[in-house]
Amino acid sequence: MMTDQIHEKDEFSDPGGIWKTATAKCSLVSTYIVFLLLATMISFCGFGWFAWRLYGEFRDSDNRYNQITELNKRISNLDKALAFMIHTSVETGYLDYTEFHNELEGQLNSAIQELRDLAPKTFETQALGAVSGAKSELLRMEHQVFQLVGLGNSKAALHLLESDNYVEQKSVYMDNLKQYGQDLAKLTIAESTKKQKMALGVILVGFIELLLVSHASFANQIRKRITERKEASDVISAAYRDLQNTNRELIETQAQIIQNEKLAAIGQLAAGVAHEMNTPVGFVASNFETMENYLNKFLSLLSAYEKLAEEIAETPGENDLLSKIDHITKLKDELKIDFILEDIELLFSDSKEGLGRVIDIIKSLKDFARIDEIQxxxxxxxxxxxxxxxxxxxxxxxxxxxxxxxxxxxxxxxxxxxxxxxxxxxxxxxxxxxxxxxxxxxxxxxxxxxxxxxxxxxxxxxxxxxxxxxxxxxxxxxxxxxxxxxxxxxxxxxxxxxxxxxxxxxxxxxxxxxxxxxxxxxxxxxxxxxxxxxxxxxxxxxxxxxxxxx
CATH class of the missing domain: 3.30.565.10 (Histidine kinase-like ATPase, C-terminal domain)
Incomplete structure (x- = not known):
């Protein structure tokens, strides 16, 4: 019996070793899990910080590339606008475009400076030096063009604009400026690609680490995507507003070009209209001068009649009266009163016709220009x-x-x-x-x-x-x-x-x-x-x- 009790005690009274082993194993696993979680969190934080930094640099490079692309387009558009302004000034002979040309020139210089500011300090190319030299020569020739336009020598100004030297300098200027922008864009793309590859590597490692952490990081990514979408939406909205403003400016510019062309056409016709009106006005003026002479003759005859009437009343002698009547009759013949009476009717008819022609020309000119109606x-x-x-x-x-x-x-x-x-x-x-x-x-x-x-x-x-x-x-x-x-x-x-x-x-x-x-x-x-x-x-x-x- 004692033997059985001893065996029973040996079997059931010493379980502590098993529990200690299990407890030790559980403690080791817990410690490992805690360590793994801590290591994962620390590693993830490090990867997250590094990835975020790379992502920020990548975004900066991407934004800089977009700015460079936009500046290249802006420089090209400004150059076209400058060429349009100077050609319009030469063709029309108006110097009013000079101020607008200078304003556009300032905008172009500002855009080029912005492009240079986006480049690294060590990034300098031969293209930039060629741009500077060609720009100085172009400014000199364009200044000379405006001087020629101001002197009324549009033909010489146009000849200078079409000269081989101007065309060559313009080509050197734009080609090298374009090359500088392309080189800078390529450099930015290379930097962006490098950052992108590094970021992708970090993101891949971080994704593996992400499987060991909570879903909070996933929620954070969702919030970040929403923010990026909102930023992209803001950029699109701003671009749409810029497009609306540009479209409005184009409509205003088109209306101004139409008005300038209309004024040029009216100016071209001015001499012809003046000639057409000068002919009827000339013979109407001549007719009135003739009628003034006729009127003086009538007044002379009328004065003689009045004098005769007074003398008839005062002179009883018949012979004297007949003599004076004969004198007046001769005066009537000398003044050609009968011819004058016939000619006056013709003069009035011609004058009426001439004034009618002037009225028709003025009416047609008003109908042509419609200057008295709302637009x-x-x-x-x-x-x-x-x-x-x-x-x-x-x-x-x-x-x-x-x-x-x-x-x-x-x-x-x-x-x-x-x-x-x-x-x-x-x-x-x-x-x-x-x-x-x-x-x-x-x-x-x-x-x-x-x-x-x-x-x-x-x-x-x-x-x-x-x-x-x-x-x-x-x-x-x-x-x-x-x-x-x-x-x-x-x-x-x-x-x-x-x-x-x-x-x-x-x-x-x-x-x-x-x-x-x-x-x-x-x-x-x-x-x-x-x-x-x-x-x-x-x-x-x-x-x-x-x-x-x-």
């Missing part, structure tokens, strides 16, 4: 516009062309009448100038035809001039493109006409030409639509019973 679209007859434009341009056309009109009874269209008249004037003057270049003995012929279809009104202006070469037809509506000799045109007339018809009135303008046979411009404007303008944009409202094909 809104209204119903307008193309036939009236063509007739007014022909009166205004008569002196420019009558010496070299005959004008044949076939104006149908067409519906009125909603339009800017002054702008439509400007298009007619541009096309008529271009046709007349083209015919003049042929130096023919007989006059050329311009044919103007109007008609309407179900959805639009059509105006065709055809001439029998030299025509336009096929290689020039595709560029005929481009700004500053002209087939005229240097100094004979700005190259904006057809470009402005295209913008007026297509952009302002949603119509079409088409040109057909055969060399040595002539050119035909066809203008089509839509019917059956109410037109409104909002913020410089043309908006059409279709009538319910109208079908317009476009």
């Amino acid at each position: 809104e679209m209204h119903e307008y007859s193309l036939g009236d516009g063509i007739r007014s434009t022909l009166v205004v341009a008569r002196n420019e056309l009558k010496h070299c062309v005959r004008v044949k009109t076939e104006l149908s009874d067409i519906p009125k269209v909603s339009c800017h009448s002054g702008q439509i008249n400007q298009v007619f004037l541009n096309l008529l003057l271009n046709a007349a100038q083209a015919i003049q270049t042929m130096q023919r003995e007989e006059k050329g012929l311009i044919t103007i035809k109007t008609y309407s279809t179900e959805n639009e009104v059509v105006c065709e202006i055809a001439d029998d001039g030299p025509g336009i070469p096929a290689e020039s037809l595709s560029k005929i509506f481009d700004p500053f493109f002209t087939t005229k000799p240097a100094g004979k045109g700005t190259g904006l007339g057809l470009s402005v006409s295209h913008d007026i018809i297509v952009k302002k009135h949603k119509g079409t303008i088409h040109v057909d030409s055969v060399v040595d046979q002539g050119t035909t411009f066809t203008i089509k404007l839509p019917l059956g639509r109410e037109i409104k303008e909002e913020n410089g944009e043309v908006i059409y409202h279709e009538h319910e019973n109208c079908v317009v094909c476009r």
Whole structure:
């Protein structure tokens, strides 16, 4: 029994070793887990800090690349704007563009300096040195161009702009500036790629570590993504606002170009209109001078009659009375009173006709320019516009062309009448100038035809001039493109006409030409639509019973 008790005690009374071992193992595991968690947290914090730093550097590099790209675009646009301003100043002879040119030059210098500020201090290239030299030479030549324009020597200014030296310096300036921007962008991309690779490596290790920690890090990443999305949305909103501002500035610039071209056209016609008005005004003035002389003669005769009447009342003698009557009769014959009475009627008739011509010219000029109306679209007859434009341009056309009109009874269209008249004037003057270049003995012929279809009104202006070469037809509506000799045109007339018809009135303008046979411009404007303008944009409202094909 004692033996059994002893065995029983040995089996059940000493479990402490097992519990101690288990406790030791559990303690070791707990310590390992705690150590692992602590090591993981410390490692994750280190990786997180390093990854965040790399990510910040990567974002800085990416932002710097975006800034460099934007600055390259801005520099290119500013250079184009500078070229546009200086060419416009040379072509039009206006010095008002000088101040705007200087402002753009300052913006360009500021953009270049911003580009240099984005580059590392050790980043200097040969391209930058070439840019500095070419810039100095360009500034000198452009200053000389504005001096020539100020002296009225636009031809010499244009020659300087088109000189090989200017073109070469311009090419050196822009090519090297572009190369500098590209090199800087490549350097930034390389830095960004390096940071990106390092960041990806750290992120990969961190992701492995992330499996050992709580989901709090995942929530933090979500919040970070939301913040980035919000920042991207803010950037897009800012870019959209900038785009709206740029679009508004472009609309204002386009309106100013149209106004300048219209003023140039009116200036070109001023001498002709003055000549047309000078002829009737001249013979009206001459008629009134003649009538003043006639009136003095009538007053002399009337004075003699009054004197005779007084003497009749005082003189009883019949012989003296007959003698004085005979004297007055001779005076009447000497003064040619009968002729004067007939001529006065003719003088008044001629004067009335001359004043009528002056009134017609003034009315046509007002109808052409529409200077007394608000700048809104209204119903307008193309036939009236063509007739007014022909009166205004008569002196420019009558010496070299005959004008044949076939104006149908067409519906009125909603339009800017002054702008439509400007298009007619541009096309008529271009046709007349083209015919003049042929130096023919007989006059050329311009044919103007109007008609309407179900959805639009059509105006065709055809001439029998030299025509336009096929290689020039595709560029005929481009700004500053002209087939005229240097100094004979700005190259904006057809470009402005295209913008007026297509952009302002949603119509079409088409040109057909055969060399040595002539050119035909066809203008089509839509019917059956109410037109409104909002913020410089043309908006059409279709009538319910109208079908317009476009």
